[in-house]
Amino acid sequence: MQPAMLSSEEVFNRYIKPRIWIKNYDEGVPPDVEIKYFPLYEILDEAVRRYPNRNAQIFMGRRISYKVIGDHSDRLAHAFREMGIGKGDVVALHMPNSPSYTIAFFAALKIGAIVSPMNPLYTPREIAFQIKSSNSRILVTTNILYKNAEQALKDIKVERVIVAGIEDYISPLLRPLARLRLKPPKISYGDKILRFSDLVRSYSPSTYREKIDPLEDVAALMYTGGTTGVPKGAKILHGNIVANLQQIKPLYDVIRKKRSVEGPMRFIGILPWYHIYGLIVVMLYSIYDGGTVIVFPRPDIEGLMKSVEKYRAHVLHGVPTLYNAIINHPKVDKYRLNTLLFCISGAAPLPIEVAKRFETKTGAVLREGYGLTETAVVTHVNPLYGRSKLGSIGLPIPSTYAAIADLERPILLPPGAIGEIVISGPQVMKGYTVEDENRDAFFTAHGLRWFRSGDIGYMDEEGYFYVLDRKKEMIKYKGYSVYPREIEEVLMMHECVKEAAVVGIPAPDVGEIPKAFIVLKSECRNKVKENDILKWVEDKLAPYKRPRAVEFREELPKSPVGKILRRVLRDEETKKLSLGK
DSSP states (O other), rough: GGGGOOHHHHIIIITTTTEEEEGHHHHHOOSSOOOOOOOHHHHHHHHHHOTSSEEEEEEEEEEEEHHHHHHHHHHHHHHHHHTOOTTTTTEEEOOOHOOOHHHHHHHHHHOOOEEEEEOTTHHHHHHHHHHHHHHHEEEEEEEHHHHHHHHTTTOOSEEEEEETTTTTTTTTTHHHHHHHHHOOOOOOOSSSSHHHHHHHHHOOOOOOOOOOOTTEEEEEEEEOOOOSSEEEEOOOOOOOHHHHHHHHHHHHHHHHHHHHHOOOOOEEESTTTHHHHHIIIIHHHHHHHTTTEEEEESHHHHHHHHHHHHHHHOEEEEHHHHHHHHHOOOOOGGGGGTTTEEEOOOSSOHHHHHHHHHHHHHHOEEEEEEGGGGGGGGGEESSSSSSOOTTBBEEETTTOOEEEOOOOSSSOOOTTTOEEEEEEETTTTEEEEEEEHHHHEEEEEEEEEEEEEEEEEEEEEOOEEEEEEEEEGGGETTEEEOOOHHHHHHHSSSSSEEEEEEEEEEEEEEEEEEEEEEEOOOGGGGSSSHHHHHTTTTTSSSGGEEEEEEESOOOBBBOOOOOOOHHHHHHHHHHHTTOOO
8 A cells, every 4th residue: 555545544553653763763762751740940959959069050151050040049939929929920031041040930930930931132012912911920131121121011010020130140350341331221129120139139048849730730831923923822831841851861861871971061052041942952951961051141153162162062052043153154163163062953944054064164963853832842853873864853752753744634644745743742732822722733633632833844754854844934836835945955055145035925827936035155245146046046946946036135034043034024025015016
């Protein structure tokens, strides 16, 4: 029987139930892990107990121990309780990466509160939207972001605002210089607006821990969907996160054994922690593993390379634009980056050419992985030492089921068939705060609850998964399905192309036409023309896939986590059409 003729039940029994991908795991990675469920705050309590004097974080050159992180979060938890905050209440975090962020996060969890992280770059309108949507009672922010928070609070109220100084956890000798350089605004502190450092100093550490049901109680309310529509809250359980930490641990164990690593792993903390990718695989996993994070409050490519060399960092999690920025940095050859044991790229498709050039340039191993806010967070990753496949997001991780489903119906498709990537596992969220969204996001089949990722892709005969595009970003040209990522991969092969994005432009006669937006490398600017690109792709793409137009840009719009925002480009083009331009 040909795979294309298989029923959904046959697909499940032949490919998904036996998890055909596990035979391709790295040696030592098990098909399943025995997941133990517990309150998320216990990972910090355990790290404090086992490694009190070990460096938990290095922030602007200052080393902060696990004992300090634990003690200060206990003190802040005491302050929260005195303010009347308790189980189920929401604490909004509007902060860049910093020790203060970690302390506030765990302080909230210890008393049973829910954390709602938000982007530090949010405008007052966006801050107000999330505070209102999440019903946050307290906002924790930083002095350098306070003006936007203050503006937002004219439209929406919270009971308290707690303001951390970005300089609070740097060396006391450098604080005056930091204040001079950062120029934080003058803030009128009082009963409603409180200084973070005052609370930590004035409250005694509390040993109180709220009783938590990990399979029912929400730890984080993460907002997602901002690149495709109005952001919606994803309810992430304590159990979702602690499960995912245990699911990815075998991957690190393989590295330790393979590379004979002793002592704590050192992580580069440049991914923003308001985003679930950076929050779980860097901030939380480092604590779970007893590691040390070199913390970056903002992107700094040369600072990253300096830190890899200075601290002999082991692990770098990033996004494709980060790796692309490293290989194109004029000083990349100046720094030794080969202490990195492995690098993982997620949050957006990793162009094959970027992966190849990064590994050649640095000597580090770079693998593509995959996850979603709603899956808290990792679901797939390529083998680190086994057979990885460039262009693939890899294999489902231990204790995870993944499949390809029909775009509309709750049926599973065989290898090679294109459909929607769906996930089932202990890391899958409880659901969205907007109940209507859950009806479209989940379905039950073959005894499992499946989450629809919104990503179009396929699985090959060996269980490797591939993302072609977001369901909403697929281009329809004369009835053909055209995937922007495929065109972008081809464009990135051009020796002069630094970045590329492709979107569909409405065209009445054919549906949509692909248009490419390209950033050229500096040495090629004003030398490569639109027709050069159009001619170059002719023998590399079928006629219906070829871009019909090319626009050169100085830069492409990106989200704060580094995703290229095709939506913004498409909206710009739609606006031009509506204006008749």
